[in-house]
Amino acid sequence: MIKKKILINLSNGFHIRPATKFVKLAKKFSSDIKIKLKNRKVNAKSLLQIQTLGISNNDNIYIIANGKDELKAINKLCKLISKLE
C-alpha cells in the first residue's frame, strides 16, 4: 500500500470537471484507490463519493493505492492533480 499527501491548488476546489478527469484516470488502474480528506475516506473511482468530500482549494488530501499497479497509479494521479486548472 502506498499513501501520498498532495495539496489541492484549484481556486474553485475539486469540482466536478477536474474530479471527472481524476476519476477517469483512476479507473484505468486495477489497484484499489482511495482519497482521504480529514477523517473521511472514499473510493477514488466513484465521482459521486468524491463529490461528497467537498474538497476545497488548499486542502491537503491523501491518495491511498493498494494493488499491483499502486506505484504507477499514485504517480500518475498526483501528476494529474498538479496539472489541473
Added chain:
Amino acid sequence: MLLNGTSIYNGYSFGKAFILKEKKIKINKNIININDIEKEVNCFINSYNKTLKQLKKIKNLSSNSKDRKLLFEGYILILKDDTLKEDIINLIKKKLFSADFAVYSIIKKQIKYISNVKNLYIKERANDLLDISKRLIYNIKNIKLIDLNFIDIKESKIIIISKDLSPSQIIQFNLNKISGFIIEKGSITSHSSIVSKSMELVSMLGVKKATKYIKNNDNIIIDSINNLIYINPKKKDLDKLNKKYNIFLKEKKDLIKLKKLSAITYDGYKIKLLSNISNNKDIDSIFKYGSEGVGLYRTEFLFMDRNNFPDENEQFVSYKKIIKSMINKTVTIRTVDLGGDKFLPYMKFPKENVPFLGWRSIRIYKDRKDILRTQLRAIFRASIYGKVRVLFPMIISMEEVYFIKDQINKVKFNLNKNNISYDNNIKIGAMIETPSAAIISSNLADEMDFFSIGTNDLTQFVLAVDRNNLKVSNLYNPLSPSVLSLIKYTINSVHEKNKKIGMCGELASDLKSIRLLLGLGLDELSMNVSFIPNVKKIIRSSYMFSCKRLVDKILNKKTLNEVISILDKNNK
C-alpha cells in the same frame, strides 16, 4: 417600466427576454402499493436510460466547449456510479418509495455531506447533483427540460431572466446567443456574477420579482451604469439610451487606448499607477487596464476561510503564481495583517476593548515569529521568479524595524545554509498608517527602501475617529488639513533621504484628489485596478506646476470645507 438591482459589469445591454422558469415539481412522497413495485422500478429504469441518452447527446454536441463536455461526462460518471442505481431501486423495493421520491432521497443524502463544508464555492457544487436529480425526475414524470443550448431560438440577443442560476445551467448556455442576465437572487461571489464578469456580460443581480414583471420576448435594456432595467422602453427612452450607449462605447475605447500610454503630465512628470489585489484572480484585469504592477498584495486572504495556517510551500506556490504571471512587473507583497477586524477561526485572539489599537499585525509577529518567518521564507523563495518587494504593516517604531530586519537576516541565513536561492536585492518597505510612523518617517527612511501611505488607517488614527461608527463617521475625511499636512511632511522626509513613497488607501483612487496627490509629489498610486484608466486620464490632462500650485493653496486652508470646495472647483 423600470426595475433596479446590483450591476455586475458596467455598460448597456439590449435584447429579448427569455424567462428561465422551471415548472415546480411535486414529489410524490406517499408510499406505493406493493403491486406497483415493478411498475415503479421500470419507470425509474426507463427514466435512467433516457437521462443517460440525453446527457450523452449534449456531451457529443459540446465539441465547441471543453468545459461543457467535461461537465456532462461528469454527470454520466455520477449516474453510472456503482451504487447509485442500486440504492434507488432498493428504496423503491424495500421502503415502497415512489420512483421520484427515491431519486430525490438518495441525492439529498449525498448533498447533505457537501453542505457541511464551509465553502461557498463547494456549496454551489450541490447544484450539480440537484441538476442530475432534476433530470431524472423530469424524465420520470415525462416533462420536457428547457434546452439551454437555444437550438430552436433564432434571436441572437437573449437576456436571460431567472430566479437563480446554477453553474451547470451557465455552462450549458450557448453564450453566443446571450447578451445579459437579470437574476433575482445572487451575490457577488455567485456563479452568475463570476461568469458575467469574465464574459463581460452586462448583467444585474438581486433584481426582485424580475420573473414576475418581465414576460417572455419583452424588449429589455439593461443600463448597469445607472442600475436600471427598461422593460419595453418607449421610443423616447430608446433614443436617449442609444445615444448614451454610443457615448459609453467611445469612452470605453478611449480608456482602453490609454492602456499602453504611461501616466505622465503635459509637462513630463511621471507617476507609477499600480493595483491593489487580494488573490491571483485579479491578475488578468491588471494587464487589461494597463496597471504597472502590484502596489499592494493583501495576503490575508490566503489565511482566511480555512482551518489551519497555510504552510510555507502552499504560500510559496501562491506567491510564485502571481509573481510569474506579472512578468517582471513589480509585485509588492504585504505581510499578513491580522487582528483589528481580521481574525482567523484557527488562531486564538485575546478579548480586547479596542482591537484596532491592540494585538495586531506586527505586534503579533513578535509573539508568533513562526508566522512571520514562514511567510518571509515563502516570499523569498518565490522572489527569484520576478520583481518582488515586501511591505510591513502597522509600523510605529524603530524597534520594530530592527526586529524585522533581524528576522529577515535569520531567514536569509537559513536559506543560504540550505543552498536555496532568492533575490538578494529584495526591497523592504513600511506602511505609513500610524501617526507615529509618519512622524518618525525620516528615521524609518534610513532603514527601509520604500513606503506606502495607507490613508484609511492613518486618517482614523490622526483624527481619532472610528469611521465605522455612524455617530462620528462624518468626521472621517482624509482631506482634513491635519491629515494632509502630516502626509506632506512624510513625503518630504522620505524624499530627503532619496527613498520612494506611494499611497495605497482609498484616497489614491479618489478622482477629485488625484491632482492634489500628484502635486504632493507621491511616486506611486496603488488602487483597485478598475480605477486606473480614469486616474490615468486625469494625470495625462494635468500640468505638474499647476498641481503644485493647488497643493500650496490647499495646505494654506484651515478647514476641511475650504479644502473640499477648492478641489470641487478644480475638478469642474
